[in-house]
Each structure stands twice: as C-alpha cells, then as structure tokens.
Amino acid sequence: MRTKPRPPAGPWPRQGRGHYEGYGGGIRTTRRGSGTGVEAWNGAGTRGRSLATTRASRDRDRALDFVPLHLPLPLTPSATEEEEEGRRGYRHLRDSREVLGLEAALAVVDRLHRKGHEALFAGGWVRDRLLLLDGKGEQATGARVGPSAAGLCETSVDGSEALLSPRVPLSFLDVDVATSASDQDVLGIFPHTSHFTDNRIKTVVVVDDTRGGTNTEVTCFRGRDPKSPKQDAELRDFTCNALFYDVVREEVRDYLGGEGISDCVARRLRCVGRPQDRFREDPCRLMRAVRLAATLDFAIEPRTLEAIRSEECQGWLEDVSKERLFIEVVKGSKSNRAWAKSLRLLSSTGLAGHVFPEISPEDFERAAEVAHEVALLLAGAELPGQIGFEDSGLVTGVRLGALLPAEASDFQDYKDLGMRAGCPKRYKKDILCMRLLADLEARTGGSDWRAVSPGELNSLLEFYANEPNVVGSCLCFYSRMVSLSRSPGEGADFLERHAAQRRGMERAIRMKRANERTLTSRDLEAEGIAPGPEMGRLLGVAQALSAQENIFDAGALLERLKASEHWATTP
Structure with a gap:
C-alpha cells in the first residue's frame, strides 16, 4: 500500500532542453515510440498529466544532458530473446567514453540479476545524485535540492521508502554495487575479471577489460543470513550513505524510513542508529564524518557530533593505522571549498591531534584563514x-x-x-x-x-x-x-x-x-632496452637533459640521449 505524499514545495526550475532538475512531484521520463514523454506523479502516486512530450530523433535524445536510453551491453551470439529483453529495463546516459564506469556497473548488475541475485547501486553515488554533485564533490551549476523531503517518497511493497527518480545525472563514474550474492558467488560469476579485497565487508573488485579496465566494487549485503538491503542499510555509517538505487525500477530506495533522503535534502550528517555503535565498528568513521561534512557542506547532527568529540570514541582511534587516518584527511583536501571547513572541524573536534600531534590549534586556525x-x-x-x-x-x-x-x-x-x-x-x-x-x-x-x-x-x-x-x-x-x-x-x-x-x-x-610527445619506456624498448633498472636510469637521464637543454621533442631527446656518455655505458 502506498502512502500519499504531500506535494513538493515549489515550482522546480527547468534546466535547458526540456530537462527538469530536482525531485519534486516525482518527475520521471517515459518512452513513447520514437518520442520522449515526461510525466508527473500526483499526490496519490498515480500518473498525472503529461508535462512535456517531444518526438525527436535519437541524435536529438543524445544531445540532452540526461536522456534515458537502453544500455548497449555486449550481446553474445548465444544470447536468448529473454536475456535481451531483460536488458531493456536499463536506461543510461548517452553512449560515450565518459560513462564507461556507469556502463561497467550496469553490466555487473545485469549479470548478477541474470544469475538470480539482487543487486543495487549503493552509497556515495546515490547520495551525490540526490545532491546533484559533480565528480569532484562540488555543487553542479544551477543545481539545487528541494527544501523538504515531503512529497518525494512513497512506500514500496518491501517497506522501503522509494524516491521516484527523474533523469538523474549519471556523470559520476565511481559506482559501487551492493548484492545479495556472497563474495564467492561474485568471484564465480566474474572468474577472469575480478579480485577479492580482504576486508570485513567482503568486497570484490570487478575489472571490465572491455571498458578500459574500469573497476566496479561489488560488496555483499551486510548483516546476518538471510541478508537483505534493509539489514545492509542499518549497518552503514551515515544515513546519507545508506541509500540504494534500483536501476530496473529507476528509483532511490531508503530503508531507514526516509531518514537518508530527508538528511540529504536538509544537508545533515547523521549516524545510522546509535553513533557510538557505528564508531566502535570502525573508528576511522570519526575522520570520515569530518571529511563528509566538509566536502558535502553538511551540518553534523548534534548526537553524532557529541560522539565524535567524546574521549570514548576518540580512544578507539589508537587501534587505527596512521595511514588510514591520513587518507581521510587527503580525501577532505581535494575540494577548494571544503578545505577550510575541514581544518576547523579537525581542530574543534580534537581529531587533529590524532593525525598531526605536533601542530597546534593556532596553526590549524591560521591555515584555515x-x-x-x-x-x-x-x-x-x-x-x-x-x-x-x-x-x-x-x-x-x-x-x-x-x-x-x-x-x-x-x-x-x-x-x-x-x-x-x-x-x-x-x-x-x-x-x-x-x-x-x-x-x-x-x-x-x-x-x-x-x-x-x-x-x-x-x-x-x-x-x-x-x-x-x-x-x-x-x-x-x-x-x-x-x-x-x-x-x-x-x-x-x-x-x-x-x-x-x-x-x-x-x-x-x-x-x-x-605538439610534443614525451620520451617513454616504449621508445627505449624499440631501441632494444629491456624494462628494468637500466631503463629507469636512462629515463631519468632523459628527463634531466630535457630540463637542462630545453629539449621538448621525444625524437630529438632520444637522439640527444643516444649521443650522450650515458647511452655509451648501456650494456
């Protein structure tokens, strides 16, 4: 039974060429013959009047920012009509090299589905699509999220809160997949293109050689058997990361009663459940909270912030390697906008001393300034x-x-x-x-x-x-x-x-x-130099010659290297 959502606040802005951004009114795109129809869902969850209908060619469709198209998965000669029909449930961005990561992830989901396993996009990709962020964590131009989550959700048959998705921006290529399959099942389904990452959540990295060696991380649902996405969501770190995207039904699922979606809309960082439990499971989440709050420009929810500042939770950081903590700081330094906020949060929460014990709070404040x-x-x-x-x-x-x-x-x-x-x-x-x-x-x-x-x-x-x-x-x-x-x-x-x-x-x-090309190992291999220490030495010499004599052409640099005394000593 579907609950009746309230209408969204607003009108939602229109973004170029018939593309509607935002999630008010549950806007979704449908296909009618060769045209594209954008339909609204009214308060009762039924189809309302058509907002826009166009009859455009495929080239016209591909010119749009986020056009739902059938994913051209590689079909084998033995593919049955049933298998081919199953693929038509997927819609994707225009076919281009920019979406290799997305195509690879969709191919992984497709294969897991055909083997009888549930598979969903999960975590940061879904969160960033809701926030309309680009791949660097910066706010997309002209993008905004509605002021309230009311009216955005409806209750699905499995009890999750489902957000009807419009044409979501699919430009962010770091797509993670969560599945009901075990790690051994995944290794069996992708025997030649995957390797196992030995961590507590059992992640398998699937490498798609047909798409430039694109990696897709496939993680087993967390929880006890029988595992489900609901259990997985309840064991994730933050509500904004506990969201899933169903690529077949084209909807975002929130198994936390709408908390994940509402926290994204309110730009609020909240632990799933009791903060102390989440931080005890992985103390590195303390640093991750600061990083996410800074890069996403979220406010940390009071109970979560209190736990971060507590001596009990920070005491658990003693068991975490300095490298893991440092990596979280590095990730938080990649956005110009977020760096000052990251420094201030590290200082005000007391976490700075666990990474840079010799740097005083005054120096942190000066760096933030x-x-x-x-x-x-x-x-x-x-x-x-x-x-x-x-x-x-x-x-x-x-x-x-x-x-x-x-x-x-x-x-x-x-x-x-x-x-x-x-x-x-x-x-x-x-x-x-x-x-x-x-x-x-x-x-x-x-x-x-x-x-x-x-x-x-x-x-x-x-x-x-x-x-x-x-x-x-x-x-x-x-x-x-x-x-x-x-x-x-x-x-x-x-x-x-x-x-x-x-x-x-x-x-x-x-x-x-x-118009230049740098001297590479392939150039030296063509001259009979085998890979190894000698090749590394010659490349270093070439780099020095280029800097000292202003030689910027690969061919000229190779000739200069061969004429030098360093080449003469090559065995």
Missing part, C-alpha cells in the same frame, strides 16, 4: 594538467604545506610532517618537496623565502617544469609562502606579486607541450 588564498592559487596554477600529469598528491602537498608552523625555517619540516602524520609513500614526493626546497634554501642562503624575486622564482619554475613531481614542489612552494604569512593579507600580496610570472609560465608550458 589562508585556505581561501591557497584555493585561489590552485585555481590559477594549472601546471600539472598542462603537462599531462595528474596526481592528487600535488593538491595534498599544497594544502598540507599550509599546516606547517609559521616559524618553520627549512625543508626538513616537510619531512617531519609527512613522517609523523603517517604519510603514505605515494604522496611523499609531492609533500616533502625536497629538491626544490633544498635548491631554494641554497639560492637564498637560508633567508626568508618571501624575499625571492619574481624573476628568480620564474626561472626556477621554468627549469623544473618538465619534472612532474617537482611541479608539485613548485605548487608547494607557493603554499609555503602563504603559510609563512602571519596574516592572510601577506599571502594575498605574495600571490599578486607573482601572478604575472605564473601566468607567463603557464602560457609557455602550453606552447611547448602543444
């Missing part, structure tokens, strides 16, 4: 992307650099910060910034680095531009300048003084990199 300046810096410093290098360690290095004490005077402080914080190896090159900082110390005689002239800084950046890890060092140097500031104004002055040099550097890199 200059966080907006670091955000401006990152918005203009596009060096990594311009040279084709992407690594979250770069951003991490910049933001963590601002945490250094104002009186820090040498690059050893970066090393100490990384070591004591349990910094994983993959981030250390970018966070420590050893080479550039050592060079700067030598050039300035250990004096205040804010005295470095714009011209000298520009030459340093130009010299190091071809070394990807050192690009991170350059960015960290800017952050270091800001962090040394006793007041936010000094950091702003520094950025302003060097803005022209930074823009000039970026333009130069764009021009140099426009």
Whole structure:
C-alpha cells in the first residue's frame, strides 16, 4: 500500500532542453515510440498529466544532458530473446567514453540479476545524485535540492521508502554495487575479471577489460543470513550513505524510513542508529564524518557530533593505522571549498591531534584563514594538467604545506610532517618537496623565502617544469609562502606579486607541450632496452637533459640521449 505524499514545495526550475532538475512531484521520463514523454506523479502516486512530450530523433535524445536510453551491453551470439529483453529495463546516459564506469556497473548488475541475485547501486553515488554533485564533490551549476523531503517518497511493497527518480545525472563514474550474492558467488560469476579485497565487508573488485579496465566494487549485503538491503542499510555509517538505487525500477530506495533522503535534502550528517555503535565498528568513521561534512557542506547532527568529540570514541582511534587516518584527511583536501571547513572541524573536534600531534590549534586556525588564498592559487596554477600529469598528491602537498608552523625555517619540516602524520609513500614526493626546497634554501642562503624575486622564482619554475613531481614542489612552494604569512593579507600580496610570472609560465608550458610527445619506456624498448633498472636510469637521464637543454621533442631527446656518455655505458 502506498502512502500519499504531500506535494513538493515549489515550482522546480527547468534546466535547458526540456530537462527538469530536482525531485519534486516525482518527475520521471517515459518512452513513447520514437518520442520522449515526461510525466508527473500526483499526490496519490498515480500518473498525472503529461508535462512535456517531444518526438525527436535519437541524435536529438543524445544531445540532452540526461536522456534515458537502453544500455548497449555486449550481446553474445548465444544470447536468448529473454536475456535481451531483460536488458531493456536499463536506461543510461548517452553512449560515450565518459560513462564507461556507469556502463561497467550496469553490466555487473545485469549479470548478477541474470544469475538470480539482487543487486543495487549503493552509497556515495546515490547520495551525490540526490545532491546533484559533480565528480569532484562540488555543487553542479544551477543545481539545487528541494527544501523538504515531503512529497518525494512513497512506500514500496518491501517497506522501503522509494524516491521516484527523474533523469538523474549519471556523470559520476565511481559506482559501487551492493548484492545479495556472497563474495564467492561474485568471484564465480566474474572468474577472469575480478579480485577479492580482504576486508570485513567482503568486497570484490570487478575489472571490465572491455571498458578500459574500469573497476566496479561489488560488496555483499551486510548483516546476518538471510541478508537483505534493509539489514545492509542499518549497518552503514551515515544515513546519507545508506541509500540504494534500483536501476530496473529507476528509483532511490531508503530503508531507514526516509531518514537518508530527508538528511540529504536538509544537508545533515547523521549516524545510522546509535553513533557510538557505528564508531566502535570502525573508528576511522570519526575522520570520515569530518571529511563528509566538509566536502558535502553538511551540518553534523548534534548526537553524532557529541560522539565524535567524546574521549570514548576518540580512544578507539589508537587501534587505527596512521595511514588510514591520513587518507581521510587527503580525501577532505581535494575540494577548494571544503578545505577550510575541514581544518576547523579537525581542530574543534580534537581529531587533529590524532593525525598531526605536533601542530597546534593556532596553526590549524591560521591555515584555515589562508585556505581561501591557497584555493585561489590552485585555481590559477594549472601546471600539472598542462603537462599531462595528474596526481592528487600535488593538491595534498599544497594544502598540507599550509599546516606547517609559521616559524618553520627549512625543508626538513616537510619531512617531519609527512613522517609523523603517517604519510603514505605515494604522496611523499609531492609533500616533502625536497629538491626544490633544498635548491631554494641554497639560492637564498637560508633567508626568508618571501624575499625571492619574481624573476628568480620564474626561472626556477621554468627549469623544473618538465619534472612532474617537482611541479608539485613548485605548487608547494607557493603554499609555503602563504603559510609563512602571519596574516592572510601577506599571502594575498605574495600571490599578486607573482601572478604575472605564473601566468607567463603557464602560457609557455602550453606552447611547448602543444605538439610534443614525451620520451617513454616504449621508445627505449624499440631501441632494444629491456624494462628494468637500466631503463629507469636512462629515463631519468632523459628527463634531466630535457630540463637542462630545453629539449621538448621525444625524437630529438632520444637522439640527444643516444649521443650522450650515458647511452655509451648501456650494456
């Protein structure tokens, strides 16, 4: 029996080309022949009048942002008509490389269904679709969520609260699947394309080689047998993460009586059930709460916040590795908007001392004050992307650099910060910034680095531009300048003084990199160099030659390398 939902507040805004955003009125899209009809659901849960009907070609459909189409799953010659018919229940975004992750996840769900198992999209993907966030956790342009969850839900036959879904944005590729199948069942269904992640919730990572090696994490329903999505939801960390999306019925399911949906709409972070129980199960959830509250711009519900601040819950962090805690801080540093809030929450809750015990609350506050300046810096410093290098360690290095004490005077402080914080190896090159900082110390005689002239800084950046890890060092140097500031104004002055040099550097890199190809291991293999230490040595030499002699063409660099004494010593 369906409960009668109240009408949503509002009118909901219209977003381009007939696309309706928001979830008021339970708007969903239907197919009528070659056209597309958008229908509303009235208060009784029955179909109302048509809001819009178009008769457009497939090309026209694909031009829309979120058009429901049949997923073109690869059909084998032995596929039966029944199997093919089952696939038609899926609708997806336009066929493009941007949705490989989504297609891979839908293919996993399809296969699990055909083997008789229940399978649903779960967790963060569903939450972000409700919030209309993009893949970086930032609010999508023009997006908004209704002021109330009233009128958005109806009770399904299984007792869950179902949110009738409109054409949800399916651009976020990190899609997790929850299933009634056991981990051994999943390994049996995907024998050649999966591996088991040994954790307490039994996750299998399915690798889809037909879609560029896209990974889909498949997790067994939590709880006792017989397992169900309701039990799974009740054992998840936060209500906003305890949501599921049924790709066949095209609806979001909330098994917590509507708490998950209402908390998303109210932008509220709440533990599922008793907060102490959830934090005892996994103490790392304390750090995750801060990270989610900052990146999603949620307010932490009072009972949850009280538990986070309690000595009892924080005492359990002693059993968690420093690396796991550090990873949560790293994830919270990826959004410019969230970094200042993350720092303040870490400080006000007392969690900062568990990750950075040597950093005082005053330094955290100072770093939060200059966080907006670091955000401006990152918005203009596009060096990594311009040279084709992407690594979250770069951003991490910049933001963590601002945490250094104002009186820090040498690059050893970066090393100490990384070591004591349990910094994983993959981030250390970018966070420590050893080479550039050592060079700067030598050039300035250990004096205040804010005295470095714009011209000298520009030459340093130009010299190091071809070394990807050192690009991170350059960015960290800017952050270091800001962090040394006793007041936010000094950091702003520094950025302003060097803005022209930074823009000039970026333009130069764009021009140099426009038509070039970097020397790679394949080039050396073609010359008979086998993979191994010798190849690594030669690639390092090539990188140094490129930086020292301004050689930016792969062919020319290879010839220069072969003419050098380093090539002559190659066995």
